Every structure is written in C-alpha cells, then in structure tokens.
Amino acid sequence: MTVDPSSTSPGPLAAARPTAGVLVKTDQAATSASLPDGVSIQPRRFEFDRLGEVPQYWFAGNPIITHVENAFSILIPPGERFFIQAVRNYEGRADSAEDKAMIRAFAQQEGLHTRAHNEFNASLARFGIDIEREEACAKRAIDRLQRWLPKKVQLGATAFLEHLTATGAHSLFHDPEVVELMDPEMRRFWQWHAAEELEHKAVAFDLFRQVGGGYGLRVLSAISAIVLLAVPFSMIAHRLQKQDPNPITGEMREQARAINRKLMGLQIRMLADYFRPSFHPWDYNDEPFLRDWYESTAGA
Numbered sequence: 072m073t074v075d076p077s078s079t080s081p082g083p084l085a086a087a088r089p090t091a092g093v094l095v096k097t098d099q100a101a102t103s104a105s106l107p108d109g110v111s112i113q114p115r116r117f118e119f120d121r122l123g124e125v126p127q128y129w130f131a132g133n134p135i136i137t138h139v140e141n142a143f144s145i146l147i148p149p150g151e152r153f154f155i156q157a158v159r160n161y162e163g164r165a166d167s168a169e170d171k172a173m174i175r176a177f178a179q180q181e182g183l184h185t186r187a188h189n190e191f192n193a194s195l196a197r198f199g200i201d202i203e204r205e206e207a208c209a210k211r212a213i214d215r216l217q218r219w220l221p222k223k224v225q226l227g228a229t230a231f232l233e234h235l236t237a238t239g240a241h242s243l244f245h246d247p248e249v250v251e252l253m254d255p256e257m258r259r260f261w262q263w264h265a266a267e268e269l270e271h272k273a274v275a276f277d278l279f280r281q282v283g284g285g286y287g288l289r290v291l292s293a294i295s296a297i298v299l300l301a302v303p304f305s306m307i308a309h310r311l312q313k314q315d316p317n318p319i320t321g322e323m324r325e326q327a328r329a330i331n332r333k334l335m336g337l338q339i340r341m342l343a344d345y346f347r348p349s350f351h352p353w354d355y356n357d358e359p360f361l362r363d364w365y366e367s368t369a370g371a
C-alpha cells in the first residue's frame with residue numbers, strides 16, 4: 072500500500088515555518104537508491120536558541136498533552152542508545168557499503184537526537200520535575216529490553232519502535248495546525264527530530280530483513296517492545312501529571328482529548344499496518360513532507 076500525504080495534507084509547511092533554534096549539518100549525508108528522490112540521511116545538530124524561555128506547557132498551553140510529550144522525550148535518550156546498539160550488533164552483516172553508510176548516518180542522527188533531548192529534559196527541572204528519577208526509570212525500562220531480549224529480537228523491536236516514531240513524525244507533518252499549537256522553539260525541535268526519523272525510518276527494518284528476520288519474529292519483537300515499554304511510559308507520564316500542583320480544568324481535558332483524537336486516529340491505523348506481512352516503512356511516501364521541511368529550513 073502506498074499513501075501519498077500530499078493528497079490529504081492541507082498544504083506545505085509555510086504556516087508552521089519555525090522561528091527558533093539552529094540546525095547545523097555535522098557530516099556527509101548518506102544516500103541510496105532505496106530512498107525517494109531528493110531524500111538522504113543527513114545528520115544535523117540542533118542548537119536550542121532560547122530553551123530557558125520555553126513555557127512549562129509548551130504544547131497548546133495544555134498540561135496534559137505537554138506531560139505526555141515530555142514523558143516521551145524522557146524515554147528517548149536511553150531508547151535511542153538502545154536502537155544504535157541493536158543496529159550496530161548486526162552492522163557487519165549489512166548487504167553493501169551503501170547500507171553500512173546508511174547505518175552510520177542513522178547512528179549519528181540518533182546520537183544527536185539523544186544529545187538534544189538530554190538538554191531539553193534537563194531543562195524540565197526548572198518546573199519542579201524530579202528529572203533524575205524519571206530518567207532513571209526510563210533507563211531501567213530500556214535496560215530490561217537489552218537484558219531480556221535476544222539480539223535479533225532487539226533489532227526487531229528497534230525496527231518496530233522506528234516505525235512508531237516515524238508514525239508520530241508522519242502525523243506531525245500531516246497536521247500542521249496541531250504543530251502550530253507548540254511553542255516555536257519546541258516546534259522547531261520536534262520537526263527536526265521528526266524529519267530525521269522519516270529520513271532513516273527504514274534502516275533498522277531493512278537490516279532486520281537482511282539478517283533473516285522473518286514475519287513471525289517481526290511480530291513477536293513488536294509485541295515484546297509494546298509490552299515492555301507501555302507501562303514505564305504510562306508511569307512516567309502519570310507521575311509528571313501528579314507532581315504538577317497546577318489544577319487541570321475540564322476545558323484542558325477536552326482540548327487534550329481533541330488533540331489526541333486528531334493525532335491518534337492516523338497513528339493507530341499506521342501502527343496496525345506494521346502487522347501486514349508485506350509492510351515496508353516506505354509504503355508511506357513521506358517525501359513531500361521532507362521536501363517541504365527541507366525548503367522551510369534551507370539556510371538554517
């Protein structure tokens with residue numbers, strides 16, 4: 072199945088053009104005939120411009136939705152270190168020098184995401200969040216994946232979690248009016264991460280197949296990742312809500328539900344699609360989203 076986002080997206084990113092943060096290309100882009108025309112895996116460093124001024128409720132001014140996204144951000148650094156290791160375990164068995172270059176660019180991108188999310192997560196301490204406790208909880212959850220799962224299942228789990236992040240990235244670009252609700256610095260930050268997730272979304276999946284990962288193991292790995300990560304993610308999000316002394320109004324709950332409905336409908340369909348035997352990440356043609364983002368950040 073091929074989904075062309077240009078047929079459903081309300082338009083280019085012009086309305087959501089970022090106004091903060093700086094992007095620095097750090098290394099050569101990896102290119103491949105397996106990527107759509109004009110798309111490469113380009114590592115970029117994100118430099119926050121005014122992180123200290125990002126408001127506490129940076130997403131729509133809404134505490135509920137902000138805490139959920141912050142919980143996701145707290146899981147990202149240990150999660151991405153896990154992805155890098157899972158892929159590196161099999162790097163030597165990649166089919167070609169081109170595939171190896173894509174794996175290196177993937178690892179560089181994830182390393183730079185980790186660096187930026189660590190910086191953002193540390194900044195949450197100024198809102199009274201016990202960030203060290205939450206980071207330790209996230210690390211324990213990811214350590215369990217590494218300890219309990221065989222290496223090929225770790226790679227399969229990475230392929231699935233990469234689809235999960237690509238799904239979030241796809242919906243972010245698909246609904247620019249939702250992204251408009253973010254503080255500009257955070258919008259710029261999440262769009263950068265989302266774009267790079269789309270660029271490298273098939274790297275772990277393709278490697279998993281190259282090393283003999285079949286459909287059954289792909290499904291088992293995905294279910295293992297869901298079972299092992301759903302609880303710690305919910306616990307962190309719940310604790311962030313509980314630690315927040317500010318009251319939650321009915322209006323905030325309704326707004327959070329509306330944003331969730333908008334983002335989750337598409338994401339659930341895309342996640343379910345992963346369990347189709349013939350699924351491949353590039354069945355979703357994200358090239359128009361990437362082209363718009365490249366144009367909106369040109370010269371940044």
Ligand SMILES: [Fe+2]
Nearest residue numbers: 151181184268
């Ligand atoms: Fe990432």
Ligand SMILES: [Fe+2]
Nearest residue numbers: 181233236268
């Ligand atoms: Fe990724």
